[in-house]
Amino acid sequence: MWFVNAIGTLQKSSGSAHRNSCFFENLHFSEQNTVEKIYFYYSEIITKQYPTKMESNLKYIEDNYIELENLAILTHFETAEIEKFILEKLIPSYSYLIHSEIKISSSLNDSHSISTVKKYFSKNVVSLLNDLKTTQNNSEEVKQKFRENFIQRLLNHSTKEFAYQNLFDENNRVNEERLDMAFEEEWQHYNNGIYGICTLNASENDIIDKEIIVKKLIKFNQEKENLKLTDSEKEELKNLNAEFNKSTNLFAPYQRATSSRGKYLDKILQENDLSDLVKKY
Numbered sequence: 001m002w003f004v005n006a007i008g009t010l011q012k013s014s015g016s017a018h019r020n021s022c023f024f025e026n027l028h029f030s031e032q033n034t035v036e037k038i039y040f041y042y043s044e045i046i047t048k049q050y051p052t053k054m055e056s057n058l059k060y061i062e063d064n065y066i067e068l069e070n071l072a073i074l075t076h077f078e079t080a081e082i083e084k085f086i087l088e089k090l091i092p093s094y095s096y097l098i099h100s101e102i103k104i105s106s107s108l109n110d111s112h113s114i115s116t117v118k119k120y121f122s123k124n125v126v127s128l129l130n131d132l133k134t135t136q137n138n139s140e141e142v143k144q145k146f147r148e149n150f151i152q153r154l155l156n157h158s159t160k161e162f163a164y165q166n167l168f169d170e171n172n173r174v175n176e177e178r179l180d181m182a183f184e185e186e187w188q189h190y191n192n193g194i195y196g197i198c199t200l201n202a203s204e205n206d207i208i209d210k211e212i213i214v215k216k217l218i219k220f221n222q223e224k225e226n227l228k229l230t231d232s233e234k235e236e237l238k239n240l241n242a243e244f245n246k247s248t249n250l251f252a253p254y255q256r257a258t259s260s261r262g263k264y265l266d267k268i269l270q271e272n273d274l275s276d277l278v279k280k281y
Helices: 002-013 017-024 033-051 056-064 067-077 079-087 124-132 139-156 176-191 194-198 205-223 231-245 260-271
Strands: 066-067 096-105 111-122
Touching: 017 139, 056 066, 056 096, 066 067, 067 079, 067 111, 079 124, 096 194, 111 124, 111 194, 139 176, 139 205, 176 194, 205 231, 205 260, 231 260
Parallel strands: none
Antiparallel strands: 066 111, 096 111
């Protein structure tokens, strides 16, 4: 009788409960079992059948980044070691931090709060950590290698004149002082985890490629502001879009509208009937 009453209660509280009553047929509850026990079992079934949809920002981060604990397991480093490598600037810092607050309360008018913090890294950090196992580089050596790759990518780029304001003169000769300033700023952004957000691989190549394509898009937007694009201009925009997508991330949904992608690409694509080219999540 107790079992029947419990199921009856569930059927009243949920229209779908009767469809799942078969799950209870093989259960044998004693009279001491409570409605709560049956309810928790039923809730577990419902959760498995109808999983809660993850919030879009959390899903984007979970799908595209690696959390610190998982990073430690994957690379066989302790989390404390990884944190030490960050301080020493041997690897970049996390790109996203998710701070969660959970409050538990009951009918006894009591409550308990749980606070958790999770750090999410660009997935390229996995290879950087694995490299540390086979090399003895210190932070200065890591920085020097990064600088060499950065400058090589910049100087060999076919449209390098777009990179960094007034970096090249009319003869395409680089201003060394401005180059040093540009690199130091980018090195700081890289170590702070910013390029794990902005670029696909948080690499020297991606940083240079993104810098150049963003400047191209800014110029294109300024020239075509408030104008409907011609067919040839639409083709040019399609090419810029393809170039942008080779180095640049989607950004989390909450960042999208104010990101370089949102401001300089999504908007102009939508305004010119090219919405199908806007990258989806």
